[in-house]
Amino acid sequence: GDDGAGGKRRIAVIPKGTTHEFWKSIHAGANKAGAELGVEIIWKGPQKEDDRDDQIKVVEDFISRGVDGIVVAPLDDKALAPPLSDAVREGIPVVICDSGVEWDGHVSFVATDNYRGGVLAAERLGTLLGGNGKVVMLRYQEGSASTMAREAGFLATVTGKFPGIDVVSSNQYGGATTESSYKRGEALLTAFPGVEGIFCPNESTTFGMLRALQDAGRAGKVRFVGFDSSEKLMQALGSGELDGLVLQNPFLMGELSVRVLVDHLEGRSVERRIDTGARVATRENMDEPDVKALLAPDLSAWLK
Amino acid sequence: MSGAAPVLLCMRGVKKSFGAVTALDGVDLEVRQGEVHALIGENGAGKSTLMKVLSGAHAPDAGTMELAGAPFRPRNPSDARGRGVAMIYQELTLAPHLTVEENVMLGREAARCGFLRRRPMRAAVAEALRALDQAEIPPGRKVADLGPGARQMVEVARALVGEARVIVMDEPTSSLSRQDSERLFAVIEKLKERGLAVIYISHFLEEVNRVAGRFTVLRDGRTVGGGALPGVAVAEIIELMVGRKLEEVFPAIPHEPGEVLLRVQGLEGEPLPLAAGFELRRGEILGIAGLVGAGRTEMLRALFGLNQVIAGRITIGGAEDGGAPPRRRLAQGVGLLSESRKEEGLALNLSVAVNATLSCLAPFARLGWLRRTRQARAASRWIERLGIRCRGPWQPVSELSGGNQQKTALARLLHHDVDVLLLDEPTRGIDVGSKTEVYRLMGELAAAGKAILFVSSYVPELLGVCDRIAVMHRGRLLKPRPAREWSDSAILDEAARGAAG
Amino acid sequence: MMAAAKQTAGEARRGRRARRVLALLGPFLGLLLVVGLFSLLAPESFLSAYNFKTVATQTVIVGLGAVGMTFVIVSGGIDLSVGSVIALASVVTALLLRDGRAPVLAVLAGVCTAGLCGLVNGLLITRLRIVPFIVTLGMLGMARGFAKYLAGEQKIDAPAYWLADLMTKSPQPGWLLVAPGVWGMFLLALFMGLVLRATVLGTHAFAIGSNEDTARLCGVPVAQNKVVIYALCGLFAGLAGVMQFGRLTVGDPTTAIGKELDIIAAVVIGGGSLAGGEGSILGAMIGAFLMSFLANGCNLTGVPNYVQEIIIGAIIVAAVAVDRLRHR
Amino acid sequence: MMAAAKQTAGEARRGRRARRVLALLGPFLGLLLVVGLFSLLAPESFLSAYNFKTVATQTVIVGLGAVGMTFVIVSGGIDLSVGSVIALASVVTALLLRDGRAPVLAVLAGVCTAGLCGLVNGLLITRLRIVPFIVTLGMLGMARGFAKYLAGEQKIDAPAYWLADLMTKSPQPGWLLVAPGVWGMFLLALFMGLVLRATVLGTHAFAIGSNEDTARLCGVPVAQNKVVIYALCGLFAGLAGVMQFGRLTVGDPTTAIGKELDIIAAVVIGGGSLAGGEGSILGAMIGAFLMSFLANGCNLTGVPNYVQEIIIGAIIVAAVAVDRLRHR
Numbered sequence A: 001g002d003d004g005a006g007g008k009r010r011i012a013v014i015p016k017g018t019t020h021e022f023w024k025s026i027h028a029g030a031n032k033a034g035a036e037l038g039v040e041i042i043w044k045g046p047q048k049e050d051d052r053d054d055q056i057k058v059v060e061d062f063i064s065r066g067v068d069g070i071v072v073a074p075l076d077d078k079a080l081a082p083p084l085s086d087a088v089r090e091g092i093p094v095v096i097c098d099s100g101v102e103w104d105g106h107v108s109f110v111a112t113d114n115y116r117g118g119v120l121a122a123e124r125l126g127t128l129l130g131g132n133g134k135v136v137m138l139r140y141q142e143g144s145a146s147t148m149a150r151e152a153g154f155l156a157t158v159t160g161k162f163p164g165i166d167v168v169s170s171n172q173y174g175g176a177t178t179e180s181s182y183k184r185g186e187a188l189l190t191a192f193p194g195v196e197g198i199f200c201p202n203e204s205t206t207f208g209m210l211r212a213l214q215d216a217g218r219a220g221k222v223r224f225v226g227f228d229s230s231e232k233l234m235q236a237l238g239s240g241e242l243d244g245l246v247l248q249n250p251f252l253m254g255e256l257s258v259r260v261l262v263d264h265l266e267g268r269s270v271e272r273r274i275d276t277g278a279r280v281a282t283r284e285n286m287d288e289p290d291v292k293a294l295l296a297p298d299l300s301a302w303l304k
Numbered sequence B: 001m002s003g004a005a006p007v008l009l010c011m012r013g014v015k016k017s018f019g020a021v022t023a024l025d026g027v028d029l030e031v032r033q034g035e036v037h038a039l040i041g042e043n044g045a046g047k048s049t050l051m052k053v054l055s056g057a058h059a060p061d062a063g064t065m066e067l068a069g070a071p072f073r074p075r076n077p078s079d080a081r082g083r084g085v086a087m088i089y090q091e092l093t094l095a096p097h098l099t100v101e102e103n104v105m106l107g108r109e110a111a112r113c114g115f116l117r118r119r120p121m122r123a124a125v126a127e128a129l130r131a132l133d134q135a136e137i138p139p140g141r142k143v144a145d146l147g148p149g150a151r152q153m154v155e156v157a158r159a160l161v162g163e164a165r166v167i168v169m170d171e172p173t174s175s176l177s178r179q180d181s182e183r184l185f186a187v188i189e190k191l192k193e194r195g196l197a198v199i200y201i202s203h204f205l206e207e208v209n210r211v212a213g214r215f216t217v218l219r220d221g222r223t224v225g226g227g228a229l230p231g232v233a234v235a236e237i238i239e240l241m242v243g244r245k246l247e248e249v250f251p252a253i254p255h256e257p258g259e260v261l262l263r264v265q266g267l268e269g270e271p272l273p274l275a276a277g278f279e280l281r282r283g284e285i286l287g288i289a290g291l292v293g294a295g296r297t298e299m300l301r302a303l304f305g306l307n308q309v310i311a312g313r314i315t316i317g318g319a320e321d322g323g324a325p326p327r328r329r330l331a332q333g334v335g336l337l338s339e340s341r342k343e344e345g346l347a348l349n350l351s352v353a354v355n356a357t358l359s360c361l362a363p364f365a366r367l368g369w370l371r372r373t374r375q376a377r378a379a380s381r382w383i384e385r386l387g388i389r390c391r392g393p394w395q396p397v398s399e400l401s402g403g404n405q406q407k408t409a410l411a412r413l414l415h416h417d418v419d420v421l422l423l424d425e426p427t428r429g430i431d432v433g434s435k436t437e438v439y440r441l442m443g444e445l446a447a448a449g450k451a452i453l454f455v456s457s458y459v460p461e462l463l464g465v466c467d468r469i470a471v472m473h474r475g476r477l478l479k480p481r482p483a484r485e486w487s488d489s490a491i492l493d494e495a496a497r498g499a500a501g
Numbered sequence C, D: 001m002m003a004a005a006k007q008t009a010g011e012a013r014r015g016r017r018a019r020r021v022l023a024l025l026g027p028f029l030g031l032l033l034v035v036g037l038f039s040l041l042a043p044e045s046f047l048s049a050y051n052f053k054t055v056a057t058q059t060v061i062v063g064l065g066a067v068g069m070t071f072v073i074v075s076g077g078i079d080l081s082v083g084s085v086i087a088l089a090s091v092v093t094a095l096l097l098r099d100g101r102a103p104v105l106a107v108l109a110g111v112c113t114a115g116l117c118g119l120v121n122g123l124l125i126t127r128l129r130i131v132p133f134i135v136t137l138g139m140l141g142m143a144r145g146f147a148k149y150l151a152g153e154q155k156i157d158a159p160a161y162w163l164a165d166l167m168t169k170s171p172q173p174g175w176l177l178v179a180p181g182v183w184g185m186f187l188l189a190l191f192m193g194l195v196l197r198a199t200v201l202g203t204h205a206f207a208i209g210s211n212e213d214t215a216r217l218c219g220v221p222v223a224q225n226k227v228v229i230y231a232l233c234g235l236f237a238g239l240a241g242v243m244q245f246g247r248l249t250v251g252d253p254t255t256a257i258g259k260e261l262d263i264i265a266a267v268v269i270g271g272g273s274l275a276g277g278e279g280s281i282l283g284a285m286i287g288a289f290l291m292s293f294l295a296n297g298c299n300l301t302g303v304p305n306y307v308q309e310i311i312i313g314a315i316i317v318a319a320v321a322v323d324r325l326r327h328r
């Protein structure tokens, strides 16, 4: 746990995977904080995307390496607890970001309130549909905590607040890739031709469903709310093929995670729970500067 | 003594079919204690199949078997072996990654709680090898590192281990040197004295005449005759086998040597030969004799570009080079018939037509596209010409009997219309009738101006067919001499001892 | 004499055809069974022209991959890297499009990169004499890593131009009925089926798969043919990658993970033998459609994912088991 | 005469040993190279006792899987289902623990379920005579689907009791130094190494892989042995699954996807031949450690994931290429 070369502090930031835009934003945010605070950011995700065991290996290896602190977006709310305990035992403080973990040794938990994100989506969709119609929810993946919270928030709100809405399908999983979501989407649209509203809980399911809608010639005719952003989703929002995107603030998440960790290392007290907020981007508000910053953050300054 | 010995094994009305193919159609066989019983028949007559039924590798469709008076119906090979029937199969059946010791004891390992007891196993193996006069074969050597002769001996050793009452040998000498064959015959003699019965399958009738006391002839899956040996003329046995009289074993077809087609000077290959030089003329059949391991196969492979050429010059029809790949050789009009057709000679699950034309598809190809009708027609011509027994050009070769497979491989050289034929044991494993066919074919080819290099371990056929004969000894090719200057014993002498004088 | 020979040839041809038809009977019956079953379970949604269009489009990627894979499997090899190569091709195509290159150029670059991967596979297999399983397992990692490197570990958003139309279910001239990509797959499959059955290359592929030593002895340029075959498999993976890009309209370095197993399964269900020397393009297409219809039917009838996984696993085994029974 | 025989036997033994040592030289040098390289690149963090403990623990799952896989590969087969079976075993163990069963019982159930999968593999391969690639490809889907079904498509939280301690880097009696799971792996590897080399089962495995027809003709109960070997492979996958549960403390139906390829690679890097008849447990362990050290070193030195993927792919090919050179 000693200072590395040049006396700079080294902080490891461990995402769930490395190939999503979402994680790129977190990386950029962390780099920004690192540059401003003079600490070295080491970015390393699990070798296999979404593999719990591989993420544990990365945490273990950083303990071996003796970094000064770890920021981690845990792939599992239980499995990561033992290695994180090991880290604390070895004197390495841990900040959790994005998803929670059943373990209270952390310095702080910096994340979106995912359940609330689902609620926002339900409210947007319910309002658009005028409180009634057939709705489909395409789930993400078995056992993913953050998207399950969004799905739960959506379902609870849509059934609680809009009794006129009929959720005709909510048991299909899009799976990890855009391609698999695309196929599920095609099947859902074929099986439920009368569907009027759709919700997808993350970027890959949203994009897969969008492609299915475009291909079926129904994009823009079905009310469609998604989660997270990418260039193509932004275009779709602009063209009216998407009616809303619940946006998190991954850049801020990355930045704040590093900041609170450094605060902790320097002996300042920090908040145990930091909500980085969620809001709904629509065609109307997408040009407002703060929404635009969420939709299309300029990361190039912080990623080489 | 043969009359007095009791019957040890009795098979009656044994039938076996593979799908539409009837391999055995009611075979009777009686083997007495302490005798060597020869089983004779053409290729595809059903000899191997009968023995596989006996050893439990195939279940018979009908028929009864008795061993020492008790009904015998083995469930599998180990069951048969447990009850005293050991078998040496026609195709080598060794596991190349295992040691000699492990191969000999395979399936009958000594063990305590599943763990091997190497000491008694080693003793048993040493004992068996000693009985074969093969104590120099190291029991810890991997079989992959052994030569073909030694491998065959390992197979024999395997049959000797344990309490066998009947030992079946399916063409055991087809890959043995004369010396090793002699050793095997001595072993057979010893087994006979111990009261065992030996069933001996071979296409070499002289050999059969020497070792066997009685014989049974199979034709088309039926028993067609039998009797005591010696005392029956070879011609009679052949007539029983083939179903007709065979006028001449070596048909005389006149051919005249012409200009030199192939000249080899100082050829050295990896690993063999060490030195080989000869000239081969149009219309000439040059025979190569030698002991197993002398390097004849290696010489042909080096000539044909399948083995690396280290030194030497090869001149074919005026063009000279060192080594060249098979493709180039074929283009130069040189073709090779490999001695191991299963491993190297044929693509078994492909059709007769494809196998016969594979090396030369050009006549049917236009811009890479094949015209299959022409291909089939070409193949049919060779099927007819060589008398290949098959249902048509598109039948997979795997469904043909051994001799017919060999003919298919030969058809390829004929189709390719090569000028120089390198034939490596072309008659190995094929019956007398087919052999005569092959000899006639060789004569006709020579008469048509082809040059033939004929490698064989069967001296009579060399003497009967060749114009000149050379002997290979430990990787060196000795000077060729006209066939009439050779005798059986002279060839053997030179093969064993090198250059005479 | 001539007449006799002709007759033999005619009979022979009929015999060959009968054998081939029989070999395809198993998978074809399987396909009918699956289609029939779901037609009963979900008549109105499954049995629609629109759904058939959907399934056809969904089959394109596995179908194209299976065409190249058939050659590899017939020649006695295997290619585990196609999934990664598909991803690499889609990334390369997307990169060039993002940089404003012409779509034709981008497609060409994607396909060629994939062909290069196949070429490297073939060269490693023939030069170093390493079994295809290992070489292509290595390439699986290398191509995937390279795709991620090129893409900067991200999806690449790029304008899709007419590439997106390749995989649309409402193709532009209405008389096309199905996506141009589907037509492309069918035409290529037809052509390559002929290549496999009626060219020197095809015959050599069968010969190598059946007995490599024999092929060598017959002067078949074994190494050369293998290189061509693996390169071909790479090219088809590249085409599949371009189609994947057309479908997603993004270049995704993480796409098509595990797709190689689907592709191999399609070929094997269609009568390909991993021991070499057996296989057909038509069979592989039937295999690919069988798996697509199965997945589609399961999705339509709302069967949970896990049931679908179990069923597909069982079908793979069953299809080959039926094939073995036929062989006895 | 006796003396001569004895001498021959002695020589033979020495020869056999020399050959075996040589066969392991390649992978062992590879391992040393990797360790040496990273020791130079990251001396203080890589070359620590703590890091070696970490790597050892990380190797347990692949290591255990490789022990069973060695038997399968030596016998000329392949098992693609181990990854799925590991997941299934971890789910079954977790389910029983959640239901309040005794940990021993849960472990037993997990291991036995996995063994059952292996048994089914073996039976399908021998009864229906389908190639192992296809059977285990089918099982890959079926076991994964069944795991998801049992788990209700979710990970299963369960109390881990002493199972978590199996994979801890700070084992309870301090003199253990490494996790009990690591000791377990080493002991089992040692034992199974003996089984492979010095029992009838092991000899038969080699014989079947070397020449199956011969083995059959020599009275080796081929089918029986194969069933035992695949069941064994299943059992070891089950043990790996239990360890996976101990490590994650949740039963995860989506864990260990693609792990079969890592496990096969470990066996092959360690000198196993996919053609059968060659392979050793020690080699497989070396292969497993080589890959672990490589991944660990890459993590420690901050090498990006895609580079790591490329390197591992290249290493697999290179290891086997070196092995082939030795064989010439």
Ligand SMILES: Nc1ncnc2c1ncn2[C@@H]1O[C@H](COP(=O)(O)OP(=O)(O)OP(=O)(O)O)[C@@H](O)[C@H]1O
Residues within 6 Å of the ligand: B018, B021, B022, B023, B041, B042, B043, B044, B045, B046, B047, B048, B049, B050, B090, B399, B400, B401, B402, B403, B429, B430, B431
């Ligand atoms: N496994 C099999 N499947 C189909 N047909 C077979 C099989 N084994 C043998 N046959 C056929 O049975 C017949 C008898 O074959 P067998 O091997 O017994 O002949 P053989 O007398 O040993 O001939 P050779 O002298 O060539 O060894 C042949 O027509 C052969 O094609």
Ligand SMILES: Nc1ncnc2c1ncn2[C@@H]1O[C@H](COP(=O)(O)OP(=O)(O)OP(=O)(O)O)[C@@H](O)[C@H]1O
Residues within 6 Å of the ligand: B145, B146, B147, B148, B149, B150, B175, B271, B272, B290, B291, B292, B293, B294, B295, B296, B297, B298, B339, B425, B457
């Ligand atoms: N007992 C043996 N031990 C080791 N190697 C052997 C042994 N016998 C032969 N060989 C090897 O086999 C090769 C000779 O091959 P082969 O026996 O095919 O020669 P050949 O003269 O063509 O004999 P044949 O054609 O009768 O089999 C040589 O390279 C030799 O080293």
Ligand SMILES: [Mg+2]
Residues within 6 Å of the ligand: B047, B048, B049, B090, B170
């Ligand atoms: Mg025979």
Ligand SMILES: [Mg+2]
Residues within 6 Å of the ligand: B296, B297, B298, B339, B424
């Ligand atoms: Mg020879």
